Amino acid sequence: MSEVKPFSFEMLVDRVRAPWQAYCQHEFVRQLGAGTLPEASFRHYLRQDYLFLIHFARAWGLAVYKSRNFSELRQGLDSLKAIVDLEMGLHVDYCARWGISESELEALDEARETMAYTRYVLDAGNRGDLLDLHVALAPCLIGYAEIAKWLVAQPFIVRGEANPYEEWISMYISPEFQAAAEAERVWMNQKLLNQTAQRFEELVMTFQDATRLEIDFWQMGLNDAL
Structure with missing residues (x-):
């Protein structure tokens, strides 16, 4: 019988600390924080992030399907509605401020990197349970x-109007986003708490x-500027 231990999200991070x-701390993130990221790189990222959000919504739809109680059902539904009813509109508006129209977004081809990550997430959820999907x-x-927390603590960061990416930084360092991330961390810690060592190893992978x-x-964005 596999040993049961009090696992946590931080233990997941510790196991994959280097990646x-x-x-x-990717170079894309560093340049974004310093305000030196080529605008072509950021626009490519924004375009592909729109497609990512569509699949992100699909993943939360899958989370609804994978739910086993009302609390999980509500969590998945709330997240799905937040993306569809709020985040997608905000992203489209933000893209417009960068000269990317909604019609252009709708006609985009998916980059291989976008396909790889989004399909991996959906596959993890389909073949596993709700915890696999969240991980x-x-x-x-x-x-x-x-x-965002790491960036704002760095000496090289440029804030305010001097950084064209200030709005992006502000979005993810905002109390609202940080609270949502913390709620997800708490949920994962509760689910990881009593997993077996064998099960934890699967989740680490x-x-x-x-x-x-x-x-x-991230690297896709930098490569686009080459």
């Missing part, structure tokens, strides 16, 4: 909050793969 740091989504759900795919998503 997690490479993701959270695959964690680099995005919790990672962006961690990235999922978290590692998802983190590596997020690294590729």
Whole structure:
């Protein structure tokens, strides 16, 4: 019988510390924080992030399907509605301020990096349970909050009007987003608490793969400017 231990999200991070740091402190993130990221890189990221959000909504739809009680059902539905009813509109408006029209967004081709990560998340949820899905989504759900906290603590960061990416930084360092990420961390800690060692190892692999795919998503933006 597999040993049961009090696992946690931080233990997941500790197990994949090198790729997690490479993701959270990626050169794309550093240049964004310093305001030196080429605008072509950021626009490419914004376009592909629109497609990512569509699949992100699909993942929360899958979370609704995978739910086993009312609390989980409500969590999945609330997240799905937040993306469809709020986040997508905000993203379209933000893209417009960067000269990217909604019609252009709707006609986009998916980059391979976008396909790889989003399909991986959906596959993890389809073949596993709700916890598998959350672990695959964690680099995005919790990672962006961690990235924002790390960025604003760096000496190279440029804030305010001097940085064209100030609005992006403000969005993810906002109390609302940080609270949402913390709520997700608490939920995951509750679910991870009494997992077996064998089950935890499976989740470590999922978290590692998802983190590596997020690294590729950042790198895609830098490659676009080459």
